[in-house]
Amino acid sequence: MNPFPLPKQKNLRADCAWVIYQILEQGKSSRECLERVQRRHNARDNGWIQEMSLGVMRRLPLLQYWLRTLLDRPLKGNKKVIEHLILLGLYQLQFSRVSQHAAVGETVAAASYLGGAGLKGLVNAVLRNFQRDNVGDKPIDNPIIESGLPKWLYNAIEQSYADKAEAVREATNAMAPIWLRVNRQQISLSSYTQLLDEAQVGYTLSTSHPDGLILEQRQEITALPGFEKGYFAVQDGAAQLAAHLLGAQPGDRVLDCCAAPGGKTGHIAEVTPQLDYLLALDADESRLKRVKENMIRLKHSVDIKQGDAANPSTWWDGVPFDKILLDAPCSATGVIRRHPDIRWLRKASDIDKLATLQRDILDALWATLKPGGTLLYATCSILPQENKLQISQFLNDTPDAQLLPVIKTETRESPGRQILPGEAQMDGFYYARLVKSDKSV
Template sequence: MKNHKGRQVANLRADAAKVLFQILEEGQSARECLPLAQAQLKDQDKAWLQEMVYGVLRHLPILQFWLRQLLDKPLKNRFKITEHLIMLGFYQLAFSRVSQHAAVSETVAACQSLNTLAMKGLVNAILRTFIREDMANQAAPNEQIASGLPKWLYKKLENAYPTQLAQLVDNMQIKAPIWLRVNTQKITIAEFKQALSAENIEFQTSENHISGLILAKGCDVTTLPGFALGWFAVQDGAAQLAAEYLNPQADENILDCCAAPGGKTCHMIELQPNVKSITALEVDAYRAQRIQENFDRLGHKATIIVGDASQPNSWWDNKQYERILLDAPCSATGIIRRHPDIKWLRKAKDIEVLVELQKQILAAVWSQLKPGGTLLYATCSILPEENHLQISHFLSNTSDAILDTSFNNDSVDKPGRQIFPGDQQMDGFYYARLLKSA
């Protein structure tokens, strides 16, 4: 059976196993390796490949549990990739609409493309045993395995949010919708809605996002009306709050730290086109190119600097800013539902390193803020040590820092606003707005 390129359909399973191997064994991100695997595929196959890879990553603990039950001993060396192929078979049988026959026969056939023909009999036997024993309908042995989260992260969330844990875990497994932000410098919101409706593209509005829309179905966003013309940007609803919370004003100098890929910078320009200047700072030169690409498509201009936010002496001209957005490097645990590879690439030991880096950057950029100015601290994390505990520490050690409580959490000992994955269909995010005393 072949697709329109003449490639064996079973190669898609081989491609998926290779990507999973690259992520789980070699530590590559899905953003790095998945597009390369999709490059020569037609759109339908691209979507299928992503669905399979992301599906395995979402359900990895239970897939690994089944694997340990049915595989006598771990495979090694060039045969290690077969374990990922088997888990892909489990995922198809337990969680997808792929028929049992195709899930077994074409997963077994993928051994040829992986140069592991010697494993065909083993793969076939394990998948058929999985079906015969109806393992897909057996309960997970514990809540952590059922959650789809690594042990360290499950324990952190259990300790931080015991009463919210079940709902939080469920929401982290649900696929995230596509949010759009209408570029009101190019088109009115009413006109863009009309353009979507004319193409029979279903969407929802959000009462808390003036220019935000939520698509009813996933799609290739480059095919939407006005993509090349810059009519919209793809930006989750939680991220859209950053520019609104920063509230840029005319004739102000603004710094956007850790700005790539530039969505928040662009949103600031759209909200307040009369700012005096906006500087987008990004430490990674390649990611800084993404900022420029977004500026070009959306028709915006700002200053882009490649520099380290924790080391301002290497790039700063000593002119202070009225407002600063610090979208700090973080664990990205709030966007796992959108990027499930994060939970396997991130390790428990990383959190302490990230917390220390956040402290360094906060201290560095605070000196760049004018007295009377506003700093908005943001992360796409749901871990307390990166969020309200980080801000509590900063406030207690910074005499001229004042917490703006206008959108604070209900609890006075937890400064800022924590958004959880799934809240109003948004990603997990955290915000704290700090004022510098005059």
Template structure:
């Protein structure tokens, strides 16, 4: 790059502040804005940008607490972005190994590319006060702030899990591991493990996911053996349970409803190559293209349909399915450790809207299932309203639906299986297997 080192570093801080501003002030997802910020940087600094951005999002309530103590009044709109730059500085000083001098000087220098040169003195003073007062060691006596969660979500988890909320909150703050799923059509799990051994890549295995591996440290996925050849996919252990629980059989017709980005579709095809057909449906055309990309890389074929799951008459040809995987739209509260922007993009009022949409979809999709067929309802949520309560309500109003007696790990008033964040190194997930009489 032609930039000098100083210019390059100051832009790095400025880019991080811009990403935080876009997420927290403009409601953009990290998936939308982070890649744009990363494109002008090398691999090391791309990783730094994600690490710092996600770090601030994880610790935001505490960083905001410190900001309120050290900033006399909120900054005006035209320089509001500087508040995010200051919080980035706090995060570096309190949670990273960067030197205090670098954290302060580079944040001060970043004011210029943010069109906020006049705030240089303010940024310098606030960060030096933070260091002088040793505020990194002064933590408030407030569990919600220390949990890193917004107030609305903290209260919901406290209500839903009065005896488990502390370990749940702790697990939601831990950086998620990288899970791989070995493509059985290309390599057995044992064969792929030998390849990793030969390349000195350390991993773990879990009994419940026979195709799964957990990498012991992060890496560039594209450099792993067989990436281009489609020997594996990246998929969390909880999501890997879906295809196993669906348990497709030869000559069956399968529907993967709300299928993007296609990880579960591919896994279904890997576990039972002799199914009659697999239809992957999603409402978003761009996300449908991601399914196609994943199918192509892994060497699979499925029928793709762009449609609204709550309005199947617009896309369904009338032929019923033997098994349906319904991965319902949800709050994604179970994967916050992997995508910490989620908790700041969601609002408490969103939950009622999602619950109503889930109910509409499951009622609309149920007629597409053959008598004697199986539907697997799934979410990446840990909120009972989207999971156990949703399924209980569905069973009450649907006379030909019943829980599969072989799959109901919780009590009868809490149907299905709720996986909590961090359980066996997995994300938070919910499954309920339903049978049609």
């Protein structure tokens, strides 16, 4: 399908519909689309566009179900974007604080900005019929539609978590809190919370995160105290566990693999500043720019390289690493609550490919690890195929790999710690810690 260009003239709802269209029809990420649109709106309107477009992602099966009952036949070609405008209108009417009058009137007007002036009557009729017939209040006997998830992911969660499946789905659809990680090399946690108190910014602390806190309300991050001074980074609580589980020691050579955008790299540098060497590696050159920007703001000195993790000969100097953090490419099914577009960008067929890639990288990096060294395997996935099944198979196939448990209940058959979305307000995440046996012992 031909990509639909961003409307020449800005309009709040037209631009929001364009974002939805790009995600669902062109497979673009919400981050990429929102960056383009938000350049031409103010902060308040940008917040609205993000809330509405991601809200549509969370409720998409239900919105599409309603659309099918209200639209005689699908729109095609360049008219297809008007369907996405209607989805936005339905979401406003049923789930937002937008007034009913504005949800209909402003959405109808936005059709002109999308080249659909002749379809304004259709948009108006669909939204008015939705209101008049109370379509949103009619029960739907379909748990998959009500879940807001694609069928394949709904079934995968059901199969993997049985009695916990409903709680996992609910947490996946919830709004994620904003976690901060205080940069202990620049300021102490207590001193930073004092700055937040003075700025009247509410927060809660976490007993299991010595550098972390959770904001009570969503905030403009760059306006928080000390942003420019590098006093903190935005990092979910689950991701904040990585540096501590890795356990790097002064004098160690450390590799953070698949490091972009650099959150865990920065935390490793903060927890153990006396490292001999810290390398942040990523295959994506554009994302490495974010790593560089973050390291500069946080005032960390780190070696940053572009390279294929599965092919160390192109970037490794041959000196073994004491510690390796492998934040492996994955389905990102554990962070859907934070990036709801992932559920529509990811396909069931992707999982086998990702599992193969993860294993290729594991095998390649294992050769760069010093005997007696530790590799921490991490994903932001909740799917066993990428996590405990992956590590269990690696242990069976790798004679010099030993499990160093993260939690007491681990076994070689069920290794690692699986964090589920919403657990202690964290994202879904998986950790497994492996030690390379020292042949000299």
